[in-house]
Amino acid sequence: MTPFRIDESFARWSELLDLILASFAYMEGRIDPPSSATRLTMESLVEKAKAEIAYVVENAGQLAGCIFLRPEKDCLYVGKLAVLPSAQGRGIGRQLLDIAEETALNLSLPALRLETRIELVDNHSTFAAWGFEKTAEKSHPGFTRVTFIEMKKALAG
Template sequence: MIEIVRIDESFEQFEELLALILSSFAYMDGVIDPPSSAHRLTLDSLAQKAKDEIAFVALDGRELMGCIFCKPEAASLYVGKLAVSPSAQGKGVGSALLRIAEETAHGLGLPALRLETRIELVGNHQRFSSWGFTKTAENSHPGYSRTTSIEMTKHLD
């Protein structure tokens, strides 16, 4: 049974969490340009991220199944580093993590979730659309003249 747990900098499984993020983002290597910011994560920066943001993990016992990092903004809760273990994909873990993000947004009085996904990852665009997100902007990473990511927003009831 999957349990969603909030974590902070005292979390004891940052090595496993970093490995989970890297393995779940590995399919992007050689597909997206610029490369994923996941490659810049370290154990220390991940612990700092858990301290600075609202972070949750999905656990099956002690085994990490997924994670989500959320950052409150003026008009939305930004969702980042949504990652699901390759072995757990398609089993509802991502949906469960997004539900907890929605609950968090409601608790903070924020009317929407916002995320960014790379322009090349059309499958992600479709998946997020199926979860109620709509495209709201196109963005470019610094130094790029072409669109490198799209912003998607889900307005909450």
């Protein structure tokens, strides 16, 4: 499994969009509001790759996973961490988070931060097993109930 950084010159936007949509499909009907992944287009992915640090993992010529990273004041935000359903359980997510940790340390950022929906308790457990701790409960605009949690992982630097 080969990870590589992508930018606007990347040519496989349609395949990347399909990967993200397939990875996030299980959330449909489980989370409210719906995932922002459902609003992604090839054009918005190009813009996202220009504005953020993006990596993909290729396995046997097929895109199997991706991650988008955005430097913030005191951490590196992890977004759109996606693994193709047929490739899950092979360490691709862990490999992508290792890249995120290395990127954060190279940028002198002391932590990773991510958000996960309140309903996705399996994700909470997975991220906790990878060293993330819940740091906040938050709501999307227009919601009076908690809709997502923030998790952070402090990095040894």
